[in-house]
Amino acid sequence: MTIAFLGPAATFTDLAVRKAFPTEDRTPCLTIPRCMDLVVAGEVDLAVVPLENALEGTVNLTIDYLYHEANLTIIGEIIAPIQQHLMVHPDHAKRWKEVEKILSHPHAIAQCHKFLHNQFPHTRCEQSTSTAAAAQFISEHPEYRYAAIGNALSAESYQLVIAKENIHDYTFNHTRFIILSKGENRQIDLPLKKTQDKTTIMVTLPTDNPGALHQVLSAFAWRHINLSKIESRPLKTGLGNYFFIIDIGQKMDEVLLPSAFKEMEALGCKVTVIGSYSSYLI
Numbered sequence: 001m002t003i004a005f006l007g008p009a010a011t012f013t014d015l016a017v018r019k020a021f022p023t024e025d026r027t028p029c030l031t032i033p034r035c036m037d038l039v040v041a042g043e044v045d046l047a048v049v050p051l052e053n054a055l056e057g058t059v060n061l062t063i064d065y066l067y068h069e070a071n072l073t074i075i076g077e078i079i080a081p082i083q084q085h086l087m088v089h090p091d092h093a094k095r096w097k098e099v100e101k102i103l104s105h106p107h108a109i110a111q112c113h114k115f116l117h118n119q120f121p122h123t124r125c126e127q128s129t130s131t132a133a134a135a136q137f138i139s140e141h142p143e144y145r146y147a148a149i150g151n152a153l154s155a156e157s158y159q160l161v162i163a164k165e166n167i168h169d170y171t172f173n174h175t176r177f178i179i180l181s182k183g184e185n186r187q188i189d190l191p192l193k194k195t196q197d198k199t200t201i202m203v204t205l206p207t208d209n210p211g212a213l214h215q216v217l218s219a220f221a222w223r224h225i226n227l228s229k230i231e232s233r234p235l236k237t238g239l240g241n242y243f244f245i246i247d248i249g250q251k252m253d254e255v256l257l258p259s260a261f262k263e264m265e266a267l268g269c270k271v272t273v274i275g276s277y278s279s280y281l282i
């Protein structure tokens with residue numbers, strides 16, 4: 001089996017893939033959409049992409065590409081702890097406080113916002129395609145006095161020195177990664193701790209039915225179905241037009257969830273199940 005992930009080697013996504021699929025082949029990709037495209041095209045079996053971070057929230061690109069472009073199924077979820085470190089080229093290890101620029105993935109920069117604001121108030125941050133891409137750039141360009149933010153494996157893989165450990169602003173820093181597959185739901189069993197079952201749906205509301213969102217929530221509430229997340233994203237058809245992503249705290253069944261979805265469709269909602277899967281913790 002081959003698994004696409006946001007590369008290069010040693011990203012946080014790569015760490016999750018190595019833990020979840022220790023013996024499978026891995027294909028690094030430059031972007032999250034590229035990971036999904038490879039699954040759609042049948043060039044790889046699965047993709048693992050970040051979906052949500054505890055500090056920074058949803059990875060909008062992942063949700064939006066899933067809704068608008070890539071018809072894929074979520075077959076599993078991996079929740080991984082995230083520790084961000086500041087790293088520099090060994091040539092600059094002693095004078096790391098004088099770096100001129102800090103590179104990283106936008107989510108990693110956002111997770112360290114307070115640290116950067118307090119310790120590097122005059123240093124520019126620049127987005128890179130991933131944390132490991134930032135580390136790789138720094139490794140290949142000792143002539144620049146730059147730093148990268150990323151994990152310990154990327155420091156080791158690209159021969160960088162960790163100048164400051166654990167620079168993320170809040171201790172409880174976790175990221176949810178989803179495992180995507182083409183076609184029907186397929187069962188996977190990962191060598192990790194299984195924590196809960198989930199079903200994720202995407203819902204659009206009717207435009208001519210005031211109170212529809214309340215009624216959607218009622219369809220779950222009176223059945224005692226637990227929701228762990230609801231979020232709106234723009235439909236990209238005009239201001240005020242949204243779709244909703246809803247995480248339900250149980251697997252798809254024969255009766256309860258189908259009856260809730262039928263009730264929502266009777267209100268004029270469009271309901272798409274994008275996965276019913278187990279969540280695993282690293």
Ligand SMILES: O=C(O)C(=O)Cc1ccccc1
Pocket residue numbers: 006010011012013014050053082105107108129130131132175
């Ligand atoms: O850039 C990476 O290493 C990624 O895998 C994306 C990411 C960035 C920050 C936190 C979690 C995942």
